[in-house]
Amino acid sequence: MTAPTGPNPAAVGQIAAEHLGPILYALETCALTMERAGRTEEVRYYRALAELLAEAGGALPETGSPVSG
DSSP states (O other), rough: OOOOSSSHHHHHHHHHHHHHHHHHHHHHHHHHHHHTTTOOHHHHHHHHHHHHHHHTOOOOOOOOOEEEE
C-alpha cells in the first residue's frame, strides 16, 4: 500500500463546500483582526481567499461580509 502523495482535492472540495459559511466567516474574522493590527497585506490575502471560495461556491460576498453556505 502506498502512502498518499498529497491532499485529495475531491475530499477537500467536498468538506469546504459543506462548511463554506463558517470558513468564510473565519476568514473575515482573520481579515478584521489583521485590519485592526494594520497588517494590510494579510487583510488582502484573507479577503481574496474568501472571495475565491465564495465564487467557487456560487455566491459572492456582499460588501466584504462572508456568505453562509
